[in-house]
Amino acid sequence: MASDQHANPKSDIDIAQAATLKPIQEIGDKLGIPASSLEPYGHTKAKLNFDFIDGLADRPDGKLILVTAMTPTPAGEGKTTTTVGLGDALNQIGKNAMSCLREPSLGPCFGMKGGAAGGGYAQVVPMEDINLHFTGDMHAIGVANNLLAAAIDNHVYWGNDLAIDPRRIAWRRAVDMNDRALRDIVVSLGGVANGFPRQDGFDITVASEIMAIFCLARSIDDLKRRLGNIVIGYTRARDPVTAEQVGVSGAMAAVLKDAIKPNLVQTLENNPVFVHGGPFANIAHGCNSVLATQVALKLCDYVVTEAGFGADLGAEKFFDIKCRKAGLAPDCTVIVATVRALKMHGGVAKDALGAENLEALKAGCDNLVRHIENMKKYGVPVVVSVNAFSSDTEAEHKLIQEVVAGQGAKAVIADHWARGGEGAREAAETVVATIETQSADFKPL
Amino acid sequence: MASDQHANPKSDIDIAQAATLKPIQEIGDKLGIPASSLEPYGHTKAKLNFDFIDGLADRPDGKLILVTAMTPTPAGEGKTTTTVGLGDALNQIGKNAMSCLREPSLGPCFGMKGGAAGGGYAQVVPMEDINLHFTGDMHAIGVANNLLAAAIDNHVYWGNDLAIDPRRIAWRRAVDMNDRALRDIVVSLGGVANGFPRQDGFDITVASEIMAIFCLARSIDDLKRRLGNIVIGYTRARDPVTAEQVGVSGAMAAVLKDAIKPNLVQTLENNPVFVHGGPFANIAHGCNSVLATQVALKLCDYVVTEAGFGADLGAEKFFDIKCRKAGLAPDCTVIVATVRALKMHGGVAKDALGAENLEALKAGCDNLVRHIENMKKYGVPVVVSVNAFSSDTEAEHKLIQEVVAGQGAKAVIADHWARGGEGAREAAETVVATIETQSADFKPL
């Protein structure tokens, strides 16, 4: 969400730096996590130990709320902001609730994208740390990725017992940076001692298969098993070769032993948030880690999480991959929409979005309607949350609510960006009411 | 130091895992560091904040003891073990003392070398963490290195206003891993969008110039200035181009803002140790950070530190580069020797080192004598610490002591490997007496 949602706002970074953070153990205390199980990283970040996690197995699960969106436009929608704001609002209306977010890649941060910790008064803090090294998860994933890569070339170098065809090595290296120079490279030049030359390349770390695996693993053992199953390439006879065969999956799991522990931080309103795992939505499933979501469900009555891109891509991956693989059953789907984006879908140019245009808005609502229809097929009740901008008119909000009502769902206007959890109370109440009145019957497609 | 120094020992890792560690704040308390200034990384590692460091300026400095060694052999000497053991022993005899060590590279750990946290009962803990991700310093240095590399290629890509000659870019990329495939590569293949192809390569992170700079910086501002001065390559007219000109030194400093804070851990005897910075001794100066050493001198009466390789290479770099640049004045030089290594210098084969051989020992002592002579030229008094092995004989120890006495110095027998600080008490007492009776007059060459 851009920081210019309203006239004359403070910037995200100003708001974040002005925040009063509580020591992370106080946040842990709220969730019943003892100090011995909460490993601090500085005073306001922590990782949750497995001795504690392993003891949660028999607890009942809270309600799982997915935040997704209409088809994105350059005008912005506000999924992360809504996820954070809804979590704060649920706490405001007295619920035991928390949010689960993805952790950002350093790569796009140094590139064009902003960070991924919400915006306005619906942010997760310490924002700068989260956007930089955070607790080192991204580094560990990069190391695990590159350890496998080095082990493959090393295996070929020392006799190549597995008969890997160097031309058919599919495992690429990773770097947590947008570095065009490394996309397509030739390695192992310089003579016999540097191995067998071949074409290779670096992907951004969040696009590594390790990140996708990491976010689907339910435990360290499960992670190790999944790492071992990675197909790293093929023999000349085109038989697949796995990381297990290369003999490096144990070391990779060791490298990831801390990274796999969920990271605890807080919102501006000092409510707990897990920020853990962040596979790219375009090439992987684009959701935070299964482990963080599962732990959150054991610790809270309401857990709000999000999926990348629009509902057609992100929510479907969340349902069909993450939920199905992890045995999760969501209870409510919140579709984020904005007046501006709907008008854009209705044909209005970006610089004319400030003016009321009910006709274009109506036309653009076709997009929203279709997403509602799609989401309903999963058997989970839908709420629409309109992320309010100062340029919106009442007539526009009313029109959206009418259209959504026509789909048998409710649209609420949410103003968490400007007012924090206070601004999303109606949304929170609507979600709670929806969950209590419409029982979900989740079925992945 | 190999773990087979004596018959039937427990392995280093067994000893380390059996240790009873104190919460890192307790170690900080010993040094007078308030909780607000000690950022925990888990329960037994921490970083020291600059608000505290900046307040130390007016305190007097403690005594600085350098641990160096005779010319290394495959038989092992024990510099790190002696540094740790001497620190523990100084504490045992009632002194306010701590050690300063280099932090290890993950690269050689996955390769052939052991970690770098001492051995036997003279270790720094938590050993596994220190040898793996530790507090993320190595990752941050790698990111800073590669951020500069990416910025250079990016600058060339977007019009190359600085007229950098792509063939004369001297800045290489870095990875914290022994990866022969990346030593000599060609980057930016794959078409126009990936930039201008050129030969490049990755160095191991500890060999990055960033690491050398990092260890010489006295403050964040000094670090930023030094980063800006890096020569990244040359124009076609062979004019140098700096990181400052590329416009990326500020971002690099931001990436390093946490890494630059000294890391506090403890010995097996719960005495404080700074483990911070670790440039390769072969291509850089091979000492821990100036910042850690300076802070330690403000916090303790005695600070023990080490330098890589033998005295001729490592100690001289310590004196001529680190001390001169940082304005440090060492008070005592401890040269580590072993009976086995001296016999090897005297011509004994590795598998015959177990038998007493006074003649070979005497011949090998030439090496030790020369190092003593060299060290004296720096105006700092010398003590020889003989790192005892169970196969050593009394006659051998006595012979070394006679030879060293002939040089006007004292040789003590130290057994910290087997007995911790207790085993190095005589060494500690000798060092203290030497400092008190022989005033150093340090002059770099």
Add this chain to the structure above:
Amino acid sequence: MASDQHANPKSDIDIAQAATLKPIQEIGDKLGIPASSLEPYGHTKAKLNFDFIDGLADRPDGKLILVTAMTPTPAGEGKTTTTVGLGDALNQIGKNAMSCLREPSLGPCFGMKGGAAGGGYAQVVPMEDINLHFTGDMHAIGVANNLLAAAIDNHVYWGNDLAIDPRRIAWRRAVDMNDRALRDIVVSLGGVANGFPRQDGFDITVASEIMAIFCLARSIDDLKRRLGNIVIGYTRARDPVTAEQVGVSGAMAAVLKDAIKPNLVQTLENNPVFVHGGPFANIAHGCNSVLATQVALKLCDYVVTEAGFGADLGAEKFFDIKCRKAGLAPDCTVIVATVRALKMHGGVAKDALGAENLEALKAGCDNLVRHIENMKKYGVPVVVSVNAFSSDTEAEHKLIQEVVAGQGAKAVIADHWARGGEGAREAAETVVATIETQSADFKPL
């Protein structure tokens, strides 16, 4: 044409080596070329000098006959054989005639393809020389191609006044060999002195743009102008850069000064043949040089030439590119067909082609009919020449003749493979009669 057209044949090479060749000057004498204008290359190959060529301008042109084919199949058609056999047959029936062929690439000769000098008793000799170095044309074209490539890299190396973007250099190198290793390479590695690294590759020489240009040039001056117009790449601003701008087109023309002279050889029946130029039909126009064809038309009353692939690709390129650019007006189009290939188009498997199958043959004739229709659109009368095999039956031949007659054209059975010009006399007579009775009105599309 495979050498197994009939049972118990002598191989092409046996026939070629048993041939009695006349001194090339005797062949030249037949065409009225004085010894001073015929440069010998050994005793049976020669190049025609421009002093002689330039004197031909005012002579009238002979009749131009194009040999093309139905859609090719693995069963073989025999275009080159027909071109040679028809030339011999025209001489047999008393006409002053010669053929013009493409010169073969050494590349495919060392690879899978046979040479390109006809087959059976309809061959051009000396076959081995023609298939190996011949008169050096292919080498000269390769040198011209690579001289331009070297000049481009040299220009970039020495300051790059033209601001060529190394990533946008489109000119590739050439080698007269099938060498997969050279298709995709990186050049200029090894340091500053070797230039700016970039991706490059080698094409087979016959696929070089130089070869295409060479075959369209009407004179040395025209060649030089065309060479200068080659676009070798683009600047960063995407402006094209030409060989002329690089300053190398003069040197390229000098390298080609002998190659551009038509090569004279002879058939097994000692009739003259020009074998000159041979661009790949897949990426260029696939015909012999314009110069050779033009000179032949000045020297003979009938000139037979061929175009690569089937009529839809090869003949259309001949008409639309070569004839239009060179101002040539063909007088008759001969479409080569075989019973076997027609049956294959009719659905018969390769190993069942030996048996009579009139139904399949009839179905397959659809292909031939369509080619006849297409060729007629160019305003040039069509003759079909059935290249006879010993397994053909009379009923099959008759069926083809009926189908072709239905199109208003005549199909003749030709047996030059087994009997030389004697076997193609009817074809020759039909072509002559067609030219005399049906006046062509050539119009390229």
Add this chain to the structure above:
Amino acid sequence: MASDQHANPKSDIDIAQAATLKPIQEIGDKLGIPASSLEPYGHTKAKLNFDFIDGLADRPDGKLILVTAMTPTPAGEGKTTTTVGLGDALNQIGKNAMSCLREPSLGPCFGMKGGAAGGGYAQVVPMEDINLHFTGDMHAIGVANNLLAAAIDNHVYWGNDLAIDPRRIAWRRAVDMNDRALRDIVVSLGGVANGFPRQDGFDITVASEIMAIFCLARSIDDLKRRLGNIVIGYTRARDPVTAEQVGVSGAMAAVLKDAIKPNLVQTLENNPVFVHGGPFANIAHGCNSVLATQVALKLCDYVVTEAGFGADLGAEKFFDIKCRKAGLAPDCTVIVATVRALKMHGGVAKDALGAENLEALKAGCDNLVRHIENMKKYGVPVVVSVNAFSSDTEAEHKLIQEVVAGQGAKAVIADHWARGGEGAREAAETVVATIETQSADFKPL
């Protein structure tokens, strides 16, 4: 030899183009070569057939005269000019004589060096042809070189039965051009179908091992055997692999079947010259082909040939490699010197060489004296030929003659550059007298 040897000269190319060449068969007639054994390449170049060569075996050998030089300087010496002029002069004084020269590489011609056909009035013609494609030898050698290279990569591609280690392929590709971009390259990029990537490079064709072999071969069979023995690389176990094992030496010999035949051309005075083979003197032996020299010795009473660089490098290679391997026994060694070069060795700057300076000349003569001493060790009598310049003074010539006389040898002043054979008559007479009076006793070192 630069064309500015004297004031106001005609340029080499002007002189060459003004020459009246005889038909090559007339030159052949002088040597007794029948037309059937002389394959023309144009009217003034020809190759000598093996049917004729094979019939020469029983003839006696003529006298062999080597032209070498003092240590070269930028001032120029004139070895090739002397070789040509001496041949013409021997003919002038009534001897049956010819010269044997190396054939030039196209590469340096397009680069900085001039051609290699002599200069002034001591030239070989047709100069431009010789410097361009000549009779295609260089092309054929390049093809043979690259055929082997392609066959190696092809062998690795199709299963690599010989277990060639791609990193240890030592055989490089060749191109007859100075192309810095191709010196250090990576090949076989672009995917599985293009083979296994590896570092490779192109040498200039004259530096190919094929060229060195070509020039040492005594017959086609010997050539084929030598080609088969080429070590193309090594297996992983470091066992050598040969071209014979790769199965390509037969095809390579076929490619070279015409190239191996000696090339006959003529001097400006219409005397016969063999120009055949030209390995680089820096990396190979730097002499023309053994075959040409052997045939010349059968056809003439006196054969003049040259070796690259100065006597210490070129003549020694000629004696120790070419003569020893081919069983040749030279009869006289001519050392070329110039006043200018001797003065330069004596310390005079290049732009001051025009003035008489006897002192510097005397000092520079040390160089000449040493070469005389060295040459004498081979048991072959020495003559010094001073290549005269218009700026030389009589006193200078006299001084050289005195110094040389002091070594027991004779120095003659030669002016063939300005006057052709006429200018080298004294040299010719001296050489003949030397051979007749001092019998050589050749012994390679």
